[in-house]
Amino acid sequence: MSTVLDKLKNAEECTWINPNLKAAKEALESIEFNAEDVADAAARLERFAPLIMHYFPETKETNGIIESPLTEIKNMKAVLNEEGAALTGKLFLKRDSDLKVAGSVKARGGVYEVLKHSEDLALEAGLLKGYDDDYLKLGTAEAREFFSQYKIQVGSTGNLGMSIGIMSAALGYNAIVHMSMDAKQWKKDLLRSRGATVIEYEGDYGKAVEQGRAESDADPKSYFVDDENSSALFLGYAVAAGRMDKQFKEQGVVVDADHPLFVYIPCGVGGAPGGVAFGEKLMYGDNVHVFFVEPTQCPCMVVGLATGKMSDICVQDIGLTGITEADGLAVGRPSGLVSRFMDVLLSGEFTVEDAKLNPYCRKLWKSEGLYIEPSSCATFIAPSRISVCSEAQKYLEAHGLTDKMDNATHIVWATGGSMVPQEIRDKILG
């Protein structure tokens, strides 16, 4: 383990296999959320579907459910294999890059938390009579007037702010997004165009969160979305697995003891990948193997997990800068809540150099005609690592998977992209 820590300190790409991974049943029992909580979140999203459709007509196709396509990427698999990977089985892209409303994985958790808070407020005020009431009532002028007395605030490197800002502004709230220095200009511009207030900080994500939280806490009519500890965000993300299972069935993908599933997700503070991972483990237990990917200069989750210090350590503590082009992953300290869960659920992590992000982005565009944002391209390191590096080979052996890899399904989780303006895409795609 010390060798992994040395590599992390030196900002070298590395593989970390989680020595604390537990059998799924035992791991899930140690976590304070369960399948019922995820079902409750899924039901809440169903209740809100008519209102989502009302404000975001682009969700009509899916009846107000914000869900993304699952696409097999054979050409990209061939490209990765030409470049040294030895991946067998099927490779899919889970395209949360194309989620409606916010254009990133944050359209799951972020939107969910705003809706949950709105439901709470509306029930308390009698605007909704109960769960079976008509949720379109929350789209009336009267409801907007009601929500406009309240603030929703969040600290963000970009995408979480977009989902919270877009959704809360749409409902009529006074939305305030505290953006770290890593946040891209176009994200701030877009938010302002939707009516959200954007406050910019010189400092990193931690600073933006701290300030946002302090301002929100000082105002009784303000609600703070706490990316570092939010259970609502976590459960909103966890809904993904059940929906993906339906897509698997439609596409004939089998997950069982002989057909392992590998899921690779880029990690920032941990909420999005952690929630998705939790949902996947609930769904597929020991047959799913979840790996996170982080930038070499900002691998906060693996630093927290590998040292056992969780959110009591940040990347700067081991001499890293925390600075990365992967704006969505530019978080120096992991979520305390999520790191505790991942300690027993996560199979491992891979770190990746920034220099690989744009090339992956171009390769995906050229081979598949799909665009995802650079942060989200970090995960393309995973298919080669899992199929080649010695640490991963040992993991596969230890789990009796070596001779099952021809039957494996690999999911690269694309976490953002559809809202990136054309001129910025052009710059990256060259």
Ligand SMILES: *Cc1c(COP(=O)(O)O)cnc(C)c1O
């Ligand atoms: C937010 C984000 C992630 C990671 O989510 P966390 O909850 O911060 O771990 C990954 N990719 C993109 C593009 C993101 O916006």
